Amino acid sequence: MGRRGIDESDFHSRPSKRGSRPRTKQRPEHSDAVTGLVTGVDRGRYTLLVKDADAGAAGTSGEKIVTAMKARELTRTRVVVGDRVDVVGDVSGGEGSLARIVRIQERTSTLRRTADDTDPYERIVVANADQLVIVTALAQPEPRTGMIDRCVVAAYDAGMSVLLCLTKADLASPDALRELYEPLGVEVVVTRREASSDEADRANVAGQSAGGMVLAPESVEEVRGRLRGLVSVLVGHSGVGKSTLINALVPDAKRATGVVNDVTGRGRHTSTSAVALALPVSPSDGEPSDAFDGWVIDTPGVRSFGLAHVEVSHLLRAFDDLDDVAQECPRGCTHLADAPDCALDDWIKASPEEERPAREARLTSFRRLLSSRTGSDA
Template sequence: MGRRDIDESDFRSRPSKRGSRPRTKQRPEHSDAVTGLVTGVDRGRYTLLVDEALTITAMKARELTRTRVVVGDRVDVVGDTSGEEGSLARIVRIQERTSTLRRTADDTDPYERIVVANADQLVIVTALAQPEPRTGMIDRCVVAAYDAGMSVLLCLTKADLASPDHLRELYEPLGVEVVVTQRAPSDDPAKGANSAGETAGGLVLTPDSVEEVRDRLRGLVSVLVGHSGVGKSTLINALVPEAKRATGVVNDVTGRGRQTSTSAVALRLPVDEGAFDGWVIDTPGVRSFGLAHVEVAHLLHAFDDLDEVAQECPRGCTHLADAPDCALDDWIEASPEDELPARAARLASFRRLLSSRTGSDA
């Protein structure tokens, strides 16, 4: 093949930087955007509830590529918001969050993982047996919730197997509300393990137990966390029957449950026929809850009485049991006799939380 002659028609001119149009940083105002609540996330697609009734699917706009959108976020969307099959809207803004529940993989991991946004209450679901309760995990969840400005509800399941008294004594001094659920044999053995409130062993949550939990969730956005096998999915199925969350069993050898929830999802809490009052956010079972993002001083602010006393501590005081001249110890010693047990229990519980954050022995 011979060499081809080149002439002026082969010349390709590149525009100079001076002559090319500069890229603008201005973005459209999207004044026609509508607001939606993120109820589910699945591989880059977001399920949103718009106007309390319309469910649509959306993706993030290019300018939000590196911004994390999570369940519980309120977002502004444009594009096709009809909700018709195959339609796809575009998320262009994330509204300011009222709370952000975070965790890290461990206490040295600098990367924060946002669990949910805009939740009012963290519900820590813990079995009293099968699997055995792990107070260290509960402590860490309490710390993360207080750091996020959320209230805490400790939900103790499987009270038919063990007493809840010990855990009540540990957490009620911290201002943590405690609710207990019971199980009983099902009246209808034909029901499957995924029926509302039914466990794989044929036991069912008692109606009184379910209603007591429901009463603590009314009017709130509550996020449920817990180890696999503690009965979290069973509880959600009882609270929201149409949820049909998969339930599992505890391994007899390891004492651990099999993870059944694979992604967070927000579910409307029914309180009456056709009426809703609150949201329940189910999360995948967790095995660890790192607290690298939590500042010790921020944790102390969650306890108004202790925070006020700690202002008298020497600079750099760790507030742990071995801290010299800690004003919290003086506060205990100066307690009136009738207040001493309650104060001592509260300080002991706080120091247990503090040690879970710092990795020290309380």
């Protein structure tokens, strides 16, 4: 029998070791995805709050906790606390269940920082927050205005409002810091501690700090009033009383608290990761015990807040009056005190005598923030 010719029918493809499915750039639409709020991140696992369709009304009782991981297409995308995400898979919230994050919804704000002023790598702190609460002790440890300035700059760059929370007013007066930051439009709230009693301990155990001191209840309620209806992120050095404040605001938070080192004057890091906590309404409001009005995001204590990502024009836009005047500045004007022909200086000179002190205070404060954008960390 003679040897026949070979044609197409003699070819048999061998499956690839990676599988025989052709690669495609088309992704599923995930039309069945549900929305979740990222409340915690821990080693590649994300804690989400998802509305429970079976529970009916929104609120604490109408939502469930779901654990999720990122889909492969989001491997290089950072998901942070505060993000609203679309999730598919097992969203039952049952023990051992694992959903999958397939999309990140558009962010309304993004708070960023860098390791220092030369580091090109931006670290996203939180997303979708309305307000940055800078927690600063008036003593033990001493306040560092350079760090406060930098946090204010980062907040304004992110389009967030700023609340300066001054703690330990039982040790020092808040007047000097009020005078320094209120001209910038920064709201200031003050808390103080008081000696605990048996009644106070029972009513405010979660807000107890070192040395048997507790936060004065009226101080806690004043802060709560500034947070209601908002998503607020708290930042501050270790040892300033941030975790103590959060425990008083959210009794179920149980955030670890620490003390200040007598030698270094610095606190020990007690919060190790960011976490979003529902802010309960005040007991005096007469609402159900599980009702809440706002979110509080606790973050680990920071020692530096780099601003390499902040552009001067973004900072200037946070000051409407100064931004309008600066439009008359020559091209390339730095707006600093030594800048030649800066229109901001002319604005001061031309101001009515009764308005001049307020304008000078505002411009001085703005230039201080501007200097912190490129200056050394305080």
